Amino acid sequence: MITVEPLRPDHADALLAFERANRAYFARSVPDRGDAYFAGFAERHAALLAEQAEGTCRFHVVLDAAGEVVARVNLVDLADGSAELGYRVAESATGRGIASTAVAEACRLAATSYGLRALTAVTTVDNPASQAVLTRNGFRLAHEFLLDDRPALAYQRPLPDLRPSA
Structure with a gap:
């Protein structure tokens, strides 16, 4: 059982620990965030919260x-x-359906709480697990491109209008 929560100020320490513990693992499939990030x-956490408060993320x-x-x-x-x-x-949490469940919940929130009508997502060609998560959640391959000189795939998913009626 997992819970998806909006980012809050009190998540900072746990999120930093998560990013540090998984830095090498993440760098295998996406560009490293670099020492400055840490x-x-x-x-950075405060800036993310500000973006969230503005409604841009x-x-x-x-x-x-x-x-x-x-x-x-x-x-x-x-x-x-x-x-x-x-x-x-997290590397220790892979293979348990967490990504698929979290992405499904993000799609639900996007449609119901944030009023979005479409999502895009990107993954590298050498990340079949991520491709499977996206496909399982209704994303369809849109096109291929280079991401930091690595072959990548862009996916798209339309969302139904699930906002509650007024």
């Missing part, structure tokens, strides 16, 4: 049953009814 994490932490951060799932660049989905799961 050195200035408090400022929606950041989430994914907690396991013990309340530990095991993943994050984000919707960035909200504009014109769409956003880009991004996620990362």
Whole structure:
């Protein structure tokens, strides 16, 4: 059982620990965040919360049953009814369906709470697990491109209008 929560100020320490513990693992499939990210994490966290308050991004932490951060799932660049989905799961939590469940919840929130009509997502060609998560959640391959000189795939997913009627 997992819980997806909007990013809050009190998530900072747990999120930093999550990012540090998984830095090498994440760098195998996405560009490393670099030392500056970790050195200035408090400022970066505050900036993310400010973006969220402005409504341009929606950041989430994914907690396991013990309340530990095991993943994050984000919707960035909200504009014109769409956003880009991004996620990362701790190495110790892979293979348990956490990514699929978190992405499904992010899609639900995007449609019901954030009023979005479409999502895009990107993964590298050499990350079949991420491709499977996206496909399982209704994303369809849109095109191939280079991401930091690596072959990558862009996916798209339309969202139904699930906002409650007034």
